[in-house]
Amino acid sequence: MLRGDITVAIRNAVMHELAEVGYGRLSIEAVARRAGVGKTAIYRRWGNKLEMVLEIVSDVAGRSVPLPDTGSFAGDLQLIMMIVHRALQHRIASQIIPDLMAEAARNPQIAETLQAALHTHQQAVGEKLVGQAIARGELPEGTDPEVAVDMILGPLYWRLAVSRSPMPDDYLEKLTTAVTAALKSTAP
Amino acid sequence: MLRGDITVAIRNAVMHELAEVGYGRLSIEAVARRAGVGKTAIYRRWGNKLEMVLEIVSDVAGRSVPLPDTGSFAGDLQLIMMIVHRALQHRIASQIIPDLMAEAARNPQIAETLQAALHTHQQAVGEKLVGQAIARGELPEGTDPEVAVDMILGPLYWRLAVSRSPMPDDYLEKLTTAVTAALKSTAP
DNA sequence: GAACGGCGGAACGCAACCGTTACGTCCTGG
DNA sequence: CCAGGACGTAACGGTTGCGTTCCGCCGTTC
Known part of the structure; x- marks a missing residue:
C-alpha cells in the first residue's frame, strides 16, 4: 500500500531534477533529497534510475x-x-x-x-x-x-x-x- | 613544448567520448583512457572538463x-x-x-x-x-x-x-x- | 653528455552515488 | 488493540571520478 503523496513527491522531484541536471547526471540520492524522502521509498517503487525515469516520463508525455x-x-x-x-x-x-x-x-x-x-x-x-x-x-x-x-x-x-x-x-x-x-x- | 600528437589524440578522444556518453557523464579519466594518455597530459593543457570541452568543440564548430x-x-x-x-x-x-x-x-x-x-x-x-x-x-x-x-x-x-x-x-x-x-x- | 621537460603510470585523499540492510516510528485496517 | 507495512534515517562496502603529486623514462636541446 504505497503512499500516494510520496509517489507524487518523487515524480515531481524527478521532473525537476531531470530539468536541472539532465538524465546523465540524475542521481537517485538527489531525487530522494529533493523529494524529502528516503531512498528506500524510491527503490520500493522502481528497480533503477532508467526504469523510474521511463515510467514517469512516458506517463507525463502520454497524456x-x-x-x-x-x-x-x-x-x-x-x-x-x-x-x-x-x-x-x-x-x-x-x-x-x-x-x-x-x-x-x-x-x-x-x-x-x-x-x-x-x-x-x-x-x-x-x-x-x-x-x-x-x-x-x-x-x-x-x-x-x-x-x-x-x-x-x-x-x-x-x-x-x-x-x-x-x-x-x-x-x-x-x-x-x-x-x-x-x-x-x-x-x- | 606540448606534443602535438598527444593533443590530437586527446581531442579525438573527447569528441568520441562526448558522442558516446554525452557531456554530463564525460569524465577526464575516460578521455585519458581512450586517448591512451595520462591524466597529467590533459591537466597540463586545460584546467577542467568544461574548459576542455568548450575549447575543443568551439574549435571544431568554428570552421x-x-x-x-x-x-x-x-x-x-x-x-x-x-x-x-x-x-x-x-x-x-x-x-x-x-x-x-x-x-x-x-x-x-x-x-x-x-x-x-x-x-x-x-x-x-x-x-x-x-x-x-x-x-x-x-x-x-x-x-x-x-x-x-x-x-x-x-x-x-x-x-x-x-x-x-x-x-x-x-x-x-x-x-x-x-x-x-x-x-x-x-x-x- | 647533461639538463630539461613532456610523457605514462600509480597512488593520494576526498567526495558522490550506488543498491542494500537494519532499525525504530507512525499510520492504517481489521 | 494489535499486526503489518510503508516510512525516514543511518550506515554499509564498493565503485567512480576528481584534481594533485611523485616517480622513472625518454627524446630534445644545447
Missing part, C-alpha cells in the same frame, strides 16, 4: 493531446502551433525534452519510449490534419503528411528548444502562412 | 562554412540543405550536437560558446541568402531572414537529429520546393 478540428486548415494549424508553443515554452519541458532527445540517440530504451509517446501520436495528428485539409480541398491531393509534420514542428522546435532566440509577436502568424504556402506547393 | 552563391535561390537552398544534411548525418556530430544543445539550456558558458560558433554564423548565412534572393527578385522585398533560417534548418534538424526517422530519396527535393514556396509567401 494525449486532442486532435484538432477547427473547420479550416489555417485554424487547425494555428491551434497546433499554439499548443506546441505553449508546451515548449514551459520551463521544465523545454529542458527535459531536448535532454531526453539527446539521450535517446544513445539509449534504445529511451528512444523507444519517446517514440511511443511522441512520434506515433504526432504522426496521427499530422495525418488527420492533412487528411482533413485534403478532404476540404485546402491542400492538393498528394500532400505528404510526413513533410507536413516536419514543416510544422521543425521550425517551432528549432526556435524554441534549440536556437532559443526571442520570438517576435507576429512570428507565429508568419510561420503559419509560410507553412500553409509550403504545403500547398508539395503536390506530386 | 566556417563558405557562404553559398550558386546564382539562384533554389540552388543556394539545395546546397545549404545538402551541407546541413551531410553534417547531421555524421554519426558523431548527430550525437554531440543535440547533447550540447540540451546542455546549453542549463549551462550559460556552453550556451554562449554554441551561440558564438553556430548562431551568429547561421544568421549571417541566412541574411546573405535571403538578401541575394531579394536582389535577384526571387523573393519579395520584406522577406524575414529569421523566419527563413527557421524554415530551412528547423525541418532538417527535426528530421535528422530529433525524429531520426528514415529520409526518403525525394525528401530533400520536396523540402526545397516547400521552403521556397513558404518564403515567397511571407511578404509583409
Whole structure:
C-alpha cells in the first residue's frame, strides 16, 4: 500500500531534477533529497534510475493531446502551433525534452519510449490534419503528411528548444502562412 | 613544448567520448583512457572538463562554412540543405550536437560558446541568402531572414537529429520546393 | 653528455552515488 | 488493540571520478 503523496513527491522531484541536471547526471540520492524522502521509498517503487525515469516520463508525455478540428486548415494549424508553443515554452519541458532527445540517440530504451509517446501520436495528428485539409480541398491531393509534420514542428522546435532566440509577436502568424504556402506547393 | 600528437589524440578522444556518453557523464579519466594518455597530459593543457570541452568543440564548430552563391535561390537552398544534411548525418556530430544543445539550456558558458560558433554564423548565412534572393527578385522585398533560417534548418534538424526517422530519396527535393514556396509567401 | 621537460603510470585523499540492510516510528485496517 | 507495512534515517562496502603529486623514462636541446 504505497503512499500516494510520496509517489507524487518523487515524480515531481524527478521532473525537476531531470530539468536541472539532465538524465546523465540524475542521481537517485538527489531525487530522494529533493523529494524529502528516503531512498528506500524510491527503490520500493522502481528497480533503477532508467526504469523510474521511463515510467514517469512516458506517463507525463502520454497524456494525449486532442486532435484538432477547427473547420479550416489555417485554424487547425494555428491551434497546433499554439499548443506546441505553449508546451515548449514551459520551463521544465523545454529542458527535459531536448535532454531526453539527446539521450535517446544513445539509449534504445529511451528512444523507444519517446517514440511511443511522441512520434506515433504526432504522426496521427499530422495525418488527420492533412487528411482533413485534403478532404476540404485546402491542400492538393498528394500532400505528404510526413513533410507536413516536419514543416510544422521543425521550425517551432528549432526556435524554441534549440536556437532559443526571442520570438517576435507576429512570428507565429508568419510561420503559419509560410507553412500553409509550403504545403500547398508539395503536390506530386 | 606540448606534443602535438598527444593533443590530437586527446581531442579525438573527447569528441568520441562526448558522442558516446554525452557531456554530463564525460569524465577526464575516460578521455585519458581512450586517448591512451595520462591524466597529467590533459591537466597540463586545460584546467577542467568544461574548459576542455568548450575549447575543443568551439574549435571544431568554428570552421566556417563558405557562404553559398550558386546564382539562384533554389540552388543556394539545395546546397545549404545538402551541407546541413551531410553534417547531421555524421554519426558523431548527430550525437554531440543535440547533447550540447540540451546542455546549453542549463549551462550559460556552453550556451554562449554554441551561440558564438553556430548562431551568429547561421544568421549571417541566412541574411546573405535571403538578401541575394531579394536582389535577384526571387523573393519579395520584406522577406524575414529569421523566419527563413527557421524554415530551412528547423525541418532538417527535426528530421535528422530529433525524429531520426528514415529520409526518403525525394525528401530533400520536396523540402526545397516547400521552403521556397513558404518564403515567397511571407511578404509583409 | 647533461639538463630539461613532456610523457605514462600509480597512488593520494576526498567526495558522490550506488543498491542494500537494519532499525525504530507512525499510520492504517481489521 | 494489535499486526503489518510503508516510512525516514543511518550506515554499509564498493565503485567512480576528481584534481594533485611523485616517480622513472625518454627524446630534445644545447
